[in-house]
Structure formats: C-alpha cells, structure tokens
Amino acid sequence: MPRVEFDEERCKGCGLCVSVCPQKIIALQKDKLNSKGFHPAGVVDMDRCTGCTMCATICPDVVITVYR
Amino acid sequence: MKPVFTRTTGLTDKPFHYCPGCTHGIIHRLIAEVMVEMGILDTTIGVSPVGCTYNNYEYFACDMVQAAHGRAPAVGTAIKRVHPDNMVFTYQGDGDLAAIGAAEIVHAAARGEKISTFFVNNAVYGMTSGQMAPTTLVGQVTTTSPFGRRPEFEGYPINVSEMIATLRGAVYVERVAVNDFAHISKAKKAIRKAFRVQQEGLGFSMVEILSTCPTNWGKDPVASLRWMEDAMFKQYPLGVYRGQELEV
Numbered sequence: 001m002p003r004v005e006f007d008e009e010r011c012k013g014c015g016l017c018v019s020v021c022p023q024k025i026i027a028l029q030k031d032k033l034n035s036k037g038f039h040p041a042g043v044v045d046m047d048r049c050t051g052c053t054m055c056a057t058i059c060p061d062v063v064i065t066v067y068r
Numbered sequence: 069m070k071p072v073f074t075r076t077t078g079l080t081d082k083p084f085h086y087c088p089g090c091t092h093g094i095i096h097r098l099i100a101e102v103m104v105e106m107g108i109l110d111t112t113i114g115v116s117p118v119g120c121t122y123n124n125y126e127y128f129a130c131d132m133v134q135a136a137h138g139r140a141p142a143v144g145t146a147i148k149r150v151h152p153d154n155m156v157f158t159y160q161g162d163g164d165l166a167a168i169g170a171a172e173i174v175h176a177a178a179r180g181e182k183i184s185t186f187f188v189n190n191a192v193y194g195m196t197s198g199q200m201a202p203t204t205l206v207g208q209v210t211t212t213s214p215f216g217r218r219p220e221f222e223g224y225p226i227n228v229s230e231m232i233a234t235l236r237g238a239v240y241v242e243r244v245a246v247n248d249f250a251h252i253s254k255a256k257k258a259i260r261k262a263f264r265v266q267q268e269g270l271g272f273s274m275v276e277i278l279s280t281c282p283t284n285w286g287k288d289p290v291a292s293l294r295w296m297e298d299a300m301f302k303q304y305p306l307g308v309y310r311g312q313e314l315e316v
C-alpha cells in the first residue's frame with residue numbers, strides 16, 4: 001500500500017501539497033501546531049494514496065517522503 | 069514497499085528559512101538532487117548570492133562560497149580557473165543578477181566561463197521587501213512602483229535569457245519554471261544539462277528559473293503559482309534559447 005510521511009516540524013502549512021494531490025486526501029491539521037507555529041499538513045485517508053509523489057515534488061520545504 | 073521519494077543527501081538537515089510556499093526551496097532541492105545523481109556533490113563548489121538565499125551555503129551539502137551582491141559570476145570565474153576540475157555553479161536572484169550584477173553575468177557569459185548559473189527570477193527584490201527589479205512586469209505593483217510599473221517612467225523588463233543567448237560564449241541557455249509537476253521535472257532536466265555542459269567543458273551555461281515570492285507579491289502560495297503562469301509566462305516564455313542541439 002502506497003504511503004506518505006510528513007516531517008511535521010519542517011512543514012510551514014503553505015498548502016501547496018494540498019492543492020496538487022490528485023486524490024484530494026491532504027489537509028492542514030487545524031488542531032495541531034508545530035514548534036514554528038504552523039498547522040502541519042497531513043493525510044486524511046492514507047488508503048487512497050497512490051504514491052504519485054506530486055505532493056513531495058511541489059513541497060518547497062522537502063517535508064514529504066513517499067513509499068510505494 | 070520502498071521509498072520512492074526521500075529527502076536528498078545533497079541538502080543538509082537545516083530547515084530552510086524561506087517564507088511558506090516560496091519556491092526557492094524547490095529549486096534548492098532540484099540542484100541538490102542533480103548533484104547527488106551525477107556523483108558531483110564532493111567536487112562541486114557553489115557560490116551564494118545576496119538576496120533571500122544569501123545563506124544557502126548552509127543548505128547545500130557541497131562546498132559553498134559567499135559572493136558580494138551580483139558578483140557571483142566573477143567569484144565563480146576565479147574558482148573555476150584555479151580549480152578547473154571542480155564543478156562550479158552560481159545561484160542568483162533577479163536583483164542580484166540583472167541589476168547590480170548585470171555586468172558580471174554578461175562578461176562571464178561572453179568569456180564563455182565554464183560555470184553554470186542558476187538564475188532565479190521572481191520579478192522582485194524579495195529580501196529587501198519587494199522593491200521593483202529589472203524583471204518586474206509592466207503594470208506590476210511593487211513597493212517602489214506603487215502605481216504599477218509604467219514603461220515611460222520605470223522602463224521595461226529585461227529578458228535575461230534572450231539577452232545572454234546572443235553571446236557566443238553562452239552555449240546553453242534555457243528558461244524553465246517550478247509551478248507544477250511537469251515543469252518541475254523539466255526544470256530538473258535543465259539543471260542537469262547545465263552541469264553536463266560544464267562537465268564537457270563546452271562553455272557557459274545558464275538556467276533561468278521562474279519562481280514565486282508570495283510574501284512580496286501579496287498572494288497566497290497557490291495563487292502565486294497561478295500568477296506566475298498567467299502573468300510571468302507571457303513576458304518570459306519558457307524554452308531553450310541556446311544549445312537546443314546539444315546532446316550531453
């Protein structure tokens with residue numbers, strides 16, 4: 001099963017990954033803050049991840065690891 | 069299940085200090101990945117500019133030197149001539165390269181220095197809070213063109229790739245963008261080609277990369293990518309301006 005991991009401490013909540021995910025399964029976690037004060041992005045429904053790497057490719061802060 | 073996308077060892081562990089959604093970070097990653105994939109991380113010396121990326125010597129895992137504003141091509145020239153077996157690149161913004169450093173880049177290209185320049189065009193001076201740059205679009209509002217850039221008063225944008233491509237010493241010049249998956253993949257290929265041109269000793273190579281500055285454009289990161297496509301692509305057409313035929 002494809003899977004993505006977010007290094008949440010590096011995330012700046014910019015939303016670029018959210019905007020490009022073809023499966024629309026990424027969201028900013030509004031109930032969480034990292035130590036920089038950002039809402040980190042996370043995956044809502046990992047079962048639907050295809051491992052396409054679109055999110056990791058657009059992420060300016062190199063937060064995301066993708067497994068397939 | 070195996071990792072298909074991991075953080076490249078061409079970058080240090082230090083988190084970037086750039087604003088949320090600033091595409092300087094994507095460009096850093098691409099350069100770092102290419103250095104690792106080509107096996108040149110240990111033999112490359114990069115030159116940092118003045119601008120938001122002034123301290124990217126902390127982010128690239130290769131050797132780095134810091135140059136005075138706009139002087140990276142001159143510093144790169146010296147390094148390459150003393151160490152011809154090392155790979156040398158400059159990383160420069162549009163204020164750095166097209167304003168204060170316009171002379172240095174033109175002459176380095178004209179001399180055919182065997183270095184690679186990665187020219188990041190975000191149409192403003194990012195670091196100093198969004199003043200008009202030589203690359204600012206006609207009509208674009210900046211802190212020093214509050215009525216939008218007016219050609220009769222503030223002049224016209226400089227198309228750097230087109231200009232550099234007129235020089236014989238510049239053997240490879242391409243303009244790319246980092247707005248979406250397909251263009252980011254193309255940008256990476258261009259960065260690799262620039263390093264390959266240098267490795268083959270063919271002459272000067274430059275990749276102009278259209279990039280966003282959400283903070284000073286006053287737009288969110290996603291809207292900034294759309295503005296790049298809608299406005300910047302018209303003034304700065306993507307494509308190869310020199311060296312289309314090169315097979316490297």
Ligand SMILES: Cc1ncc(C[n+]2csc(CCOP(=O)(O)OP(=O)(O)O)c2C)c(N)n1
Pocket residue numbers: 118119120121137160161162163164165168188190192193194195196201
């Ligand atoms: C000799 C000198 N003149 C002016 C400055 C002020 N200054 C710092 S960064 C900068 C412009 C940077 O813009 P750009 O190269 O486009 O980089 P960006 O921040 O947009 O990536 C200027 C004018 C300086 N540091 N040194």
Ligand code: SF4
Pocket residue numbers: 004020021022023024025026043048049050051052053054055056066
């Ligand atoms: S790998 Fe593709 S499907 Fe999975 S979260 Fe990232 S963009 Fe979405």
Ligand code: SF4
Pocket residue numbers: 006010011012013014015016017018040041058059060061062063064089
């Ligand atoms: S693109 Fe990167 S930094 Fe931006 S929200 Fe997604 S994971 Fe965080």
Ligand code: SF4
Pocket residue numbers: 085086087090091092120190194195280281282283284
């Ligand atoms: S000011 Fe602009 S160019 Fe500089 S880090 Fe912020 S968004 Fe990026």
Ligand SMILES: [Mg+2]
Pocket residue numbers: 161162163188189190191192193194201
């Ligand atoms: Mg700039």
